[in-house]
Amino acid sequence: MLRSPHRTSATVLAALGLAALASPPAARAADPPLRIIVFGAHPDDCDETTGGTAALWAAKGHQVKFVAVTNGDAGHQSEGGGALAKRRRAEAQESARRLGIAEYEVLDNHDGELEPTLPVRLEIIRRIRRWNADLVIAPRPNDYHPDHRYTGVLVQDTAYMVMVPNVCPDTPPLRKNPVFMYAQDHFQRPNPFRPDVAVAIDSVYEKKILGLDAHVSQFYEWLPWIEGVLDSVPKEPAARLAWLRKEWGRPANADVRAALRKWYGPRADGVTHAEAFEVCEYGRQPGETDLRRLFPFFD
Numbered sequence: 290m291l292r293s294p295h296r297t298s299a300t301v302l303a304a305l306g307l308a309a310l311a312s313p314p315a316a317r318a319a320d321p322p323l324r325i326i327v328f329g330a331h332p333d334d335c336d337e338t339t340g341g342t343a344a345l346w347a348a349k350g351h352q353v354k355f356v357a358v359t360n361g362d363a364g365h366q367s368e369g370g371g372a373l374a375k376r377r378r379a380e381a382q383e384s385a386r387r388l389g390i391a392e393y394e395v396l397d398n399h400d401g402e403l404e405p406t407l408p409v410r411l412e413i414i415r416r417i418r419r420w421n422a423d424l425v426i427a428p429r430p431n432d433y434h435p436d437h438r439y440t441g442v443l444v445q446d447t448a449y450m451v452m453v454p455n456v457c458p459d460t461p462p463l464r465k466n467p468v469f470m471y472a473q474d475h476f477q478r479p480n481p482f483r484p485d486v487a488v489a490i491d492s493v494y495e496k497k498i499l500g501l502d503a504h505v506s507q508f509y510e511w512l513p514w515i516e517g518v519l520d521s522v523p524k525e526p527a528a529r530l531a532w533l534r535k536e537w538g539r540p541a542n543a544d545v546r547a548a549l550r551k552w553y554g555p556r557a558d559g560v561t562h563a564e565a566f567e568v569c570e571y572g573r574q575p576g577e578t579d580l581r582r583l584f585p586f587f588d
């Protein structure tokens with residue numbers, strides 16, 4: 290997802306009133322940094338579900354990696370193939386830079402053709418093991434898009450195998466199973482998403498929007514085209530960013546607001562934007578203390 294012929298510089302961010310994005314993350318004093326790996330089907334999905342929380346982790350010195358399981362080489366009205374994949378890979382790198390996360394890897398599986406096969410499962414097992422993940426986040430396996438659905442299945446299928454030495458023996462197994470969690474979605478069948486944890490992201494909301502803004506080929510080209518609103522996208526960068534903020538600025542729903550109150554108490558009433566996560570019943574089962582350690586944002 291190539292942003293434009295030039296990369297967004299600190300100067301441009303400063304012009305947008307966002308110079309703070311150029312500053313390095315604060316170091317964390319005590320515990321070792323958390324290691325979080327987030328999977329999405331396409332090179333913008335992790336940013337949508339977890340971009341704000343990722344920016345919060347990164348600002349506290351934690352290590353966050355995003356992985357797109359497909360290369361995004363199909364979802365576009367006028368481009369495709371290797372050129373589109375190359376553009377989307379570059380857009381993902383720019384988004385990672387803006388969010389401050391450690392890595393954004395795009396796997397070379399075709400967009401729109403993902404299947405839950407053993408080779409792809411092994412690719413995912415290797416990523417989780419190499420990252421030595423404390424926490425793994427992925428979509429649920431209920432979704433309108435087969436790539437999203439199968440990404441959910443694929444990651445779920447690693448939730449035990451990451452510890453089995455004879456599976457994928459080229460990469461040492463984890464001795465401690467990570468916590469696996471699902472990112473929020475709106476699908477109702479066979480069961481709706483359950484927000485076990487909700488994170489207030491107002492303080493990094495602009496950063497999240499700038500992460501999405503890096504995915505020009507998605508948010509300003511493909512998604513408006515498929516939704517029939519391409520004519521409404523402004524051409525000028527600042528106006529386009531304002532449009533994006535308006536189109537994607539969905540406030541937290543009632544279920545997520547209830548979860549915010551659980552974790553933040555009365556402070557939750559002042560929160561507008563949040564990201565929520567559901568504990569997967571495979572992988573390590575966290576108690577409240579574990580969740581507070583994995584999401585160190587509530588005190």
Ligand SMILES: [Zn+2]
Pocket residue numbers: 330331334434437
């Ligand atoms: Zn997607």
